[in-house]
Amino acid sequence: MDQRTELSEFLRSRRARLSPEDVGLTPHGGRRRVPGLRREELAQLAGVSVTYYTRLEQGRGQNVSAGVLDAIAGALRLDRAERDHLTHLARPVTRTRRAPSRPQRVRPAVQHLIDAMEGVPAYVMGRRLDIIGWNRMACALLGDFSAVPAAQRNMAWQLFLDPGTRDLYVEWERKAADIVALLRLEAGCYPDDPGLCALVGELSVKSEEFRSLWAAHDVRDKCFGVKRLHHPLVGPLTLSCESLVLPADSGQQLITYHAEPGSPSAESLRLLASWTLDPAARTEPSPHSGT
Secondary structure, three states: OOHHHHHHHHHHHHHHOOOHHHHOOOOOOOOOOOOOOOHHHHHHHHOOOHHHHHHHHOOOOOOOOHHHHHHHHHHOOOOHHHHHHHHHHHOOOOOOOOOOOOOOOOOHHHHHHHHOOOOOOEEEEOHHHEEEEEOHHHHHHHOOHHHOOHHHOEHHHHHHHOHHHHHHEOOHHHHHHHHHHHHHHHHHHOOOOHHHHHHHHHHHHHOHHHHHHHHOOOOOOOOEEEEEEEEOOEEEEEEEEEEEEOOOOOOOEEEEEEOOOOOHHHHHHHHHHHHHHOHHHHHOOOOEOOO
C-alpha cells in the first residue's frame, strides 16, 4: 500500500463529504465538477497556501508540521481516529513501524481470564483483526474458531467470506462498515505489513462489498456498541459489545458480549451456555426458539 496514494485518496475523500455551506463558506461561482470542498477552499480554512495543500494532497509534502496537520484536520472536521490516521499517513518518519513477523500469542493469564467468564462470549483480537484467543461461549455464539484454518481466523475474513457469519449479524452492513474502518486504521499504522496487505488483497478480489467499503477510506476506532444477532440455535439476540485494550500486549483487544440482566437475550445466552456443556441437549429445542 503506497502511502502517498493512501494520503492523497484519504484527503480527497474527506474533502468530498463537505460542502462550503457545511463550513460557513460562500460557494465560489461556477459549476462544480466534483462534490465537496475545492482545494482552495480547504486551504483557506486551514490557513495554508493552495500550493502547499496541493503538494500535500498529492503526497509530495515533506516534513509537514503537527500544527499544519492539526489545522487541516480541523478544517476537514476529522474525529480522533481520522486525525490519528492522517498523522500516520502524512508523517512517515514518526510511523516507520513494521508489524512484527512473529505470530501474536495470548498470554496464559488472559486466556485463563476469558475461560473464567462463564456465560460471557469473549475473544482476543490482535493485529489485522486476527482472532488469536477465545473462550467456549465465543465459539458457541460466533462459531468454532478452532475448526477453521488459522488464516481464516480473522474478523474481516469471517464477515465477508463466511456465509454463516454473514447470516449471524442482523445489521450486517453496519458491522461490515465498522470492520473495514478498523482495518483501514490498522493499515495506516502498519502499511508495510505483508500479512495485512495479503488480507486486503484477498478480500478485494473475492468481495465486491469489501472493495466498495475499502474505497471509501473511512476510519473508525469502535470501542463499544449494541449488536443484534440471529443465532441458528437460540434465535434473536441483542447484546452489548465492549472492546478493552490490553496495555501489556501491544495490538491486542479483549472483546466481550453480554446481555442486559433479566432480558430475553440473557436467558438465550444462558440456554446457549447449557447446550455447550451438554451437546446432546441441542437436539431437543427448535433451532429458532429464541428461548
